[in-house]
Amino acid sequence: MKGFLCCLLFNLLFLVSAFAQHDVHRRLWYNEPAQQWVEALPVGNGRLGAMVFGGPAEEVIQLNENTVWAGRPNRNDNPEAREALPEVRKLIFEGKYGEAQQLVNQKFISKTSQGMPYETVGNLKLNFVGHENYTNYRRELDLEKAVATSSYRANGVNYKTEVFSSFPDQVIVVRMVADKPGALSFTATMDRPVNAEVSTKGSDELVLSGKTGNHEGVEGKVQFQAKAKIQNTGGTVNATETGLHVEQADEVTIYISIASNFNSYKDISGNAGERADAYLQKALKKNAEALYRDHVADYRQYSDRVSIHLGETDAVSLPTDQRIEQFKNGNDPDLVALYFQFGRYLLISASRPGGQPANLQGIWNDQLTPPWDSKYTVNINTEMNYWPSEITNLTELNEPLIQMVREVSETGRQTARDMYGAKGWMLHHNTDIWRINGPVDGAFWGMWPMGGAWLSQHLLDKYAFSGDKEYLASVYSILKEASKFYLDFLVKEPEHQWLVVAPSVSPENAPAAHPRSSVTAGTTMDNQLVFDLLSRTIKAAEILKTDEALVAEMKESLQKLPPMQIGKWGQLQEWMQDLDNPEDNHRHVSHLYGLYPSNQISPYRHPKLFEAAKTSLLARGDESTGWSMGWKVNLWARLLDGNHALKLIKDQLTPAGNKAFGEGGGTYPNLFDAHPPFQIDGNFGCVAGIAEMLLQSHNGAVHILPALPDAWAQGSISGLRARGGYGVDIAWEDNKPSEVTIRSALGGNCRIRSYYPLSGKGLKKAKGANPNTFYEVADIKEPLVSPGADLKIAQAKTIYEYDLKTKPGGVYVVNLAR
Numbered sequence: 001m002k003g004f005l006c007c008l009l010f011n012l013l014f015l016v017s018a019f020a021q022h023d024v025h026r027r028l029w030y031n032e033p034a035q036q037w038v039e040a041l042p043v044g045n046g047r048l049g050a051m052v053f054g055g056p057a058e059e060v061i062q063l064n065e066n067t068v069w070a071g072r073p074n075r076n077d078n079p080e081a082r083e084a085l086p087e088v089r090k091l092i093f094e095g096k097y098g099e100a101q102q103l104v105n106q107k108f109i110s111k112t113s114q115g116m117p118y119e120t121v122g123n124l125k126l127n128f129v130g131h132e133n134y135t136n137y138r139r140e141l142d143l144e145k146a147v148a149t150s151s152y153r154a155n156g157v158n159y160k161t162e163v164f165s166s167f168p169d170q171v172i173v174v175r176m177v178a179d180k181p182g183a184l185s186f187t188a189t190m191d192r193p194v195n196a197e198v199s200t201k202g203s204d205e206l207v208l209s210g211k212t213g214n215h216e217g218v219e220g221k222v223q224f225q226a227k228a229k230i231q232n233t234g235g236t237v238n239a240t241e242t243g244l245h246v247e248q249a250d251e252v253t254i255y256i257s258i259a260s261n262f263n264s265y266k267d268i269s270g271n272a273g274e275r276a277d278a279y280l281q282k283a284l285k286k287n288a289e290a291l292y293r294d295h296v297a298d299y300r301q302y303s304d305r306v307s308i309h310l311g312e313t314d315a316v317s318l319p320t321d322q323r324i325e326q327f328k329n330g331n332d333p334d335l336v337a338l339y340f341q342f343g344r345y346l347l348i349s350a351s352r353p354g355g356q357p358a359n360l361q362g363i364w365n366d367q368l369t370p371p372w373d374s375k376y377t378v379n380i381n382t383e384m385n386y387w388p389s390e391i392t393n394l395t396e397l398n399e400p401l402i403q404m405v406r407e408v409s410e411t412g413r414q415t416a417r418d419m420y421g422a423k424g425w426m427l428h429h430n431t432d433i434w435r436i437n438g439p440v441d442g443a444f445w446g447m448w449p450m451g452g453a454w455l456s457q458h459l460l461d462k463y464a465f466s467g468d469k470e471y472l473a474s475v476y477s478i479l480k481e482a483s484k485f486y487l488d489f490l491v492k493e494p495e496h497q498w499l500v501v502a503p504s505v506s507p508e509n510a511p512a513a514h515p516r517s518s519v520t521a522g523t524t525m526d527n528q529l530v531f532d533l534l535s536r537t538i539k540a541a542e543i544l545k546t547d548e549a550l551v552a553e554m555k556e557s558l559q560k561l562p563p564m565q566i567g568k569w570g571q572l573q574e575w576m577q578d579l580d581n582p583e584d585n586h587r588h589v590s591h592l593y594g595l596y597p598s599n600q601i602s603p604y605r606h607p608k609l610f611e612a613a614k615t616s617l618l619a620r621g622d623e624s625t626g627w628s629m630g631w632k633v634n635l636w637a638r639l640l641d642g643n644h645a646l647k648l649i650k651d652q653l654t655p656a657g658n659k660a661f662g663e664g665g666g667t668y669p670n671l672f673d674a675h676p677p678f679q680i681d682g683n684f685g686c687v688a689g690i691a692e693m694l695l696q697s698h699n700g701a702v703h704i705l706p707a708l709p710d711a712w713a714q715g716s717i718s719g720l721r722a723r724g725g726y727g728v729d730i731a732w733e734d735n736k737p738s739e740v741t742i743r744s745a746l747g748g749n750c751r752i753r754s755y756y757p758l759s760g761k762g763l764k765k766a767k768g769a770n771p772n773t774f775y776e777v778a779d780i781k782e783p784l785v786s787p788g789a790d791l792k793i794a795q796a797k798t799i800y801e802y803d804l805k806t807k808p809g810g811v812y813v814v815n816l817a818r
């Protein structure tokens, strides 16, 4: 059977990769305690987060709980918009962009809150007298167990502290041991910069009770309580005036429980103290060993699904901060594998069903007013957080995002009606835990009515990967109502009579012709987003056999959307008019949404657009903010240029040092992405990009190694997911795929695309269009090309395409043809 397993029925055994190798030990490690927050190591269970500094004399554990946000339930719509809308549109269509923007600032932008900040809970500090001098120091974050450990030797004793955040038991656990009996003596305290009181309960429990802040006229009403309960073996524990004192214990476990009064975006009537206590009492029934075992088992069910090997060099023996320093000019492909798994670790630790979606900093934040309030910026950042969730096999973890979309679809109905007189629901460029929908931060940034269109794509993507019709039916009304908003809101522009979104912006950018006024109509990204929303909602309606009349209406509007346009220097136009400046290196590359994450630009079907997108991206340049570079990794992967994608990974994995905002992105010692400052989207964007370099499934086929850089000659990845319910493992040698395993959950025709000929039982040369409906391609209009456009279409790489008939539960192995 020559390396080929045929149609083996679904069997638990095959959930594990056909060539599963044990992952090299994936860990971040350092030989110094953290001095700064961006050196500390994150642990989390979706709800509870901690940053662990690992100091021997003073261990600082900074704490978060994902509902601790300033303010209270509130809305921030500005109903004055409705009356001003016709005038704003008129000004835009007359080319009076400055005046239009001014009117939007006066009449549309929220007069109340611009969104509430996510706040820190505070710190737990453990002070060890006499531990100022230490040796043998090591601190690590184990990505196979999700445990942060620090160890050192002081006064002739070896100490070890482990910290983890348990999802099954809903507590953060600190476990301390020493190799000499009675050697653990320390004082534990808790603090928070404002609005908190710390007390002790009995002789072994610290309680921090707090309330979140008032912000922009909205009163802070979230109450929370953090409890730290000490359990010691040997020695004593006593309450002091400021905290708890442990004397001569052999071993100590601290159970940290945190909860708030938050029930939902519209209800904060819970009891924080009772809730924190209930979690604590439940967890106390288990000892540290049982908590650890259950935590590791829970974490591994997600983490172990994917393994990746890109090649190990001597660099793997270095501490992580040194690896980052050397990466750009060295040879350390394994750091990319580590970064990839760290990104998956962050999603597993920041986003769990039942909790809030990962915000701008995931769940980790030590401030009261973090940058951009650490809220949800939906003109790129929130979506980017979830780009890895399907392809890297973590689909359950996007549930909090889906839930947030459900909630903003509830709150956004009033916004659509009151601000625009439209049906359905809508969202501008920001939301927060209270699910605000109004435009914030000024018209230049905030006049973007596209949040509903972009977020809806994630609902559809989840279906595209799983084929779960029941799920599709459960989110269909959200899609339908998002579409209805645009059916009402689209307006005919005077020049071509196209239906366009107006007013809007191409996120946060303005053309050189009017650099201070971004407010306009019919931007390329808006057209692409409306195209995706309507065309994909039509498909969903057809699958669910519903809403014929609405489908007809959507089809009609779809025909009237503007086509993409190629401008005079061969670029994909960002705006309806040919205004792009080749010198513009703005961080947002919004018009390339059509290339990634969308599938509207294909080298095989639209070579002109593909070339134009490349021209635009080249002009934009590489180095930028962290998230922008993360996006560009995906874009270069979609442009099938693995070497350029790797160049971007190198730019991103460059030490961020103390760079300030505007000085370009990079990576902090703890592998957090630097906008700067820290912003987690760049981590997630880059992880998705690494996956896109190895596997793509948006363009009519399962494309194996579409953008493998020359430098990754040998490697393997297992457990990735492709649309239509396929699990994919790939091993490669000499830059060619050597073995590909496809696990089919739904059956259907699996079309495989490769740059090298493949062979395997059942594999036939591809014929005609792929009959697999999950592989239908975007049916876009022909682009309009400026007469002066200088377009040199590069020859596409030769591809080999095969069809493989699969059965549900079937496992298929394909090899390089010899």
Ligand code: FUC
Residues within 6 Å of the ligand: 360, 372, 377, 381, 508, 587, 588, 625, 627, 675, 679
């Ligand atoms: C958008 C970006 C910024 C930043 C902010 C949170 O406004 O343009 O760079 O990431 O979101």
